[in-house]
Amino acid sequence: MTDEYREFDAAGVERSQVTAEHLPSDADIETSLRPKDLDDFIGQARVREQLQLVLRGAKLRGGTPDHILLSGPPGLGKTSMAMIIAAELGTSLRLTSGPALERAGDLAAMLSNLSEGDVLFIDEIHRIARPAEEMLYLAMEDFRVDVVVGKGPGATSIPLEVAPFTLVGATTRSGALTGPLRDRFGFTAHMDFYDPPELQRILQRSARILGIDLREDAAAEIAGRSRGTPRIANRLLRRVRDYADVRADGVVTRDVAKAALEVYDVDPIGLDRLDRAVLGALVRSFGGGPVGVSTLAVAVGEEPATVEEVCEPFLVRAGMIARTPRGRVATQAAWLQLGLTPPPEAATGGIEVRAREPQLELFDDTDPSAHGDTHPSDPDEPGARP
Numbered sequence: 001m002t003d004e005y006r007e008f009d010a011a012g013v014e015r016s017q018v019t020a021e022h023l024p025s026d027a028d029i030e031t032s033l034r035p036k037d038l039d040d041f042i043g044q045a046r047v048r049e050q051l052q053l054v055l056r057g058a059k060l061r062g063g064t065p066d067h068i069l070l071s072g073p074p075g076l077g078k079t080s081m082a083m084i085i086a087a088e089l090g091t092s093l094r095l096t097s098g099p100a101l102e103r104a105g106d107l108a109a110m111l112s113n114l115s116e117g118d119v120l121f122i123d124e125i126h127r128i129a130r131p132a133e134e135m136l137y138l139a140m141e142d143f144r145v146d147v148v149v150g151k152g153p154g155a156t157s158i159p160l161e162v163a164p165f166t167l168v169g170a171t172t173r174s175g176a177l178t179g180p181l182r183d184r185f186g187f188t189a190h191m192d193f194y195d196p197p198e199l200q201r202i203l204q205r206s207a208r209i210l211g212i213d214l215r216e217d218a219a220a221e222i223a224g225r226s227r228g229t230p231r232i233a234n235r236l237l238r239r240v241r242d243y244a245d246v247r248a249d250g251v252v253t254r255d256v257a258k259a260a261l262e263v264y265d266v267d268p269i270g271l272d273r274l275d276r277a278v279l280g281a282l283v284r285s286f287g288g289g290p291v292g293v294s295t296l297a298v299a300v301g302e303e304p305a306t307v308e309e310v311c312e313p314f315l316v317r318a319g320m321i322a323r324t325p326r327g328r329v330a331t332q333a334a335w336l337q338l339g340l341t342p343p344p345e346a347a348t349g350g351i352e353v354r355a356r357e358p359q360l361e362l363f364d365d366t367d368p369s370a371h372g373d374t375h376p377s378d379p380d381e382p383g384a385r386p
């Protein structure tokens with residue numbers, strides 16, 4: 001591994017190659033790999049179709065489209081999509097982020113600089129400060145802002161016109177948005193994890209751009225370990241390229257990809273260090289749950305937000321964690337993933353888990369052979385069936 005690609009966290013621990021978080025080393029490469037227009041954007045067929053209608057409709061009428069909210073886990077293409085929206089509209093994109101808009105004045109300056117039809121992109125919009133958020137309501141609805149000058153009884157508010165613009169907000173936590181803000185978006189696009197064939201096409205496109213000789217079965221292998229996330233797929237591709245260049249003849253075959261991913265500790269379904277830590281804590285320290293997300297975060301030494309936004313969505317999607325009103329619960333798949341026998345009351349995944357009731361029937365009315373898993377009853381295992 002070359003040093004320029006290595007990332008370390010505050011504690012000096014090397015960052016995993018498979019987290020979906022945006023790392024500084026991504027910056028340049030991501031720019032070159034970003035899809036440029038809607039046709040170039042692979043996957044998210046539904047979102048693309050919906051967006052196309054929103055954008056074309058506005059173009060036909062010669063107006064600006066409604067404000068658009070893009071929501072979904074990190075690395076699925078929200079920023080790319082915002083850039084595409086501006087490109088499709090043939091307007092310019094102004095970029096900022098929620099945490100940068102601490103004071104309403106910052107936002108007022110941004111808004112008053114917009115030209116008609118511009119796209120204003122606010123990344124991490126759920127982190128916008130309250131005063132800026134209130135100013136945004138008015139700007140989104142009436143295309144004006146009230147700038148307060150002075151303090152106390154002498155303060156006056158000066159109304160300021162804002163050119164009609166389209167706000168594109170991106171968030172990894174649409175649930176954290178206040179109701180009034182969410183209501184002011186005319187269209188919300190939910191970006192979902194990509195399936196392996198889509199990731200394979202993304203990898204092949206990236207390989208073409210980066211000049212990597214990537215064989216089809218190798219692309220499939222990497223796609224399967226990318227956690228449904230294009231950013232991770234592209235990152236793994238770069239790691240596999242390093243390996244191919246250093247230890248092979250530069251050609252990425254399936255065997256080269258497999259060997260490389262093994263070196264980088266990417267497990268066959270793409271779980272990373274944090275995923276495994278969360279599953280391990282949930283199962284081993286909390287007996288499978290239910291446990292609150294902040295308790296879980298403390299147990300693995302991470303911020304609750306990271307566990308909730310970066311790690312959990314994929315584990316839920318992979319059917320390993322269930323969210324219940326009483327907390328997070330490990331499903332049978334999670335126990336099996338860790339090589340442990342699931343207790344009888346473990347959820348099967350994707351179902352609502354009920355409060356303390358005898359759940360033995362849960363197994364009895366499923367045909368074990370149907371999912372190739374016989375749930376052996378180990379007499380030493382607590383909770384094993386007689």
Ligand SMILES: Nc1ncnc2c1ncn2[C@@H]1O[C@H](COP(=O)(O)OP(=O)(O)OP(=O)(O)O)[C@@H](O)[C@H]1O
Pocket residue numbers: 020021022029030031033034035040041042043073074075076077078079080081170172202230231234
């Ligand atoms: N549909 C896609 N087709 C091809 N490449 C994609 C696609 N979606 C994302 N990518 C690639 O993944 C990278 C990450 O995407 P992007 O930065 O848009 O994600 P994001 O959702 O904004 O992430 P974050 O929440 O961390 O800001 C991009 O550089 C791009 O190369």
Ligand SMILES: [Mg+2]
Pocket residue numbers: 078079080123170
């Ligand atoms: Mg982004």
